Amino acid sequence: MPTFSAFRTSLLACTALLAVNCGFAVAQTTLQSPQQVTKSLGTFSRVVLHTQILINAKNYVRLPHENGEVKEGTEALENAIASEPATFRAKVEPLIKNADLDSQAIADAAVAHDDAKLAIAHAAYANSVKLLLAAFPSSVQPPPPAPPKN
Amino acid sequence: MAFKPSRLFCRTGADVRLFFHNAEEILDDPHDWVLLKPGTEAAFVADADKSTSDTAAIPPKDKDMVIAATPSCPKGKTVTVNFIAPAPGSYPFTCSFPGHGDTMRGTLIVTN
Numbered sequence A: 001m002p003t004f005s006a007f008r009t010s011l012l013a014c015t016a017l018l019a020v021n022c023g024f025a026v027a028q029t030t031l032q033s034p035q036q037v038t039k040s041l042g043t044f045s046r047v048v049l050h051t052q053i054l055i056n057a058k059n060y061v062r063l064p065h066e067n068g069e070v071k072e073g074t075e076a077l078e079n080a081i082a083s084e085p086a087t088f089r090a091k092v093e094p095l096i097k098n099a100d101l102d103s104q105a106i107a108d109a110a111v112a113h114d115d116a117k118l119a120i121a122h123a124a125y126a127n128s129v130k131l132l133l134a135a136f137p138s139s140v141q142p143p144p145p146a147p148p149k150n
Numbered sequence B: 001m002a003f004k005p006s007r008l009f010c011r012t013g014a015d016v017r018l019f020f021h022n023a024e025e026i027l028d029d030p031h032d033w034v035l036l037k038p039g040t041e042a043a044f045v046a047d048a049d050k051s052t053s054d055t056a057a058i059p060p061k062d063k064d065m066v067i068a069a070t071p072s073c074p075k076g077k078t079v080t081v082n083f084i085a086p087a088p089g090s091y092p093f094t095c096s097f098p099g100h101g102d103t104m105r106g107t108l109i110v111t112n
Helices: A004-028 A034-056 A063-080 A086-111 A115-134 B041-049 B060-065
Strands: B007-011 B015-021 B034-036 B066-069 B078-084 B089-094 B105-111
Touching: A034 A063, A034 A086, A034 A115, A034 B041, A063 A086, A086 A115, B034 B041, B041 B060, B041 B089, B060 B066, B066 B078
Parallel strands: B007 B105
Antiparallel strands: B015 B078, B034 B066, B034 B089, B089 B105
């Protein structure tokens, strides 16, 4: 006969499985505005590349401008997912906020001309964007920004 | 963010008129189209990436690298440039806005 502890463990396991299944179901959901989501996410990933280029060029003046682009991308993405289920938004919105905060950290480090903090902030931002993109179905994830093959 | 198409073709000596439309939908970044002499692209983009300009602008010291260029083009607008197609060969083009040159690039192929 199962003990209460075993029952509780089973219940927790079932809950966890349910949560995983819900997450999977959301990831497979067809989004209401897939093109707008793709374009908005593309802004986040584009800034990963652009900030790295500007960091390499020590262009401290232009780096805060990239944070402005993230804010524009954030607004566009929030509008694009406004009609999605609350469970999905609850999963994505903290990831957007993390990316915003890490982007702001890049801007702050640029203003301070602090190369060490810039490197750390850029790595954090790149990771935040990676996690943000992974929260969306692969069908709406933008291709990584790269020069065209000529 | 990219030039579409990224490969253009024309005959040498042709009187070329190019229309460039900035189809950006989210961001307010301006762009331009800068046709460069072969072999100058890396140096041009490196200098453009250091520019503190808030618009697309050719770095003054790199003007000799440029064959033709549109004015800076705001979101949703169209600009034009006229030029005579140079000698046969492959000519790189890019955007001079800081940070854009690595993804906004293409090639003009000039034939006989």
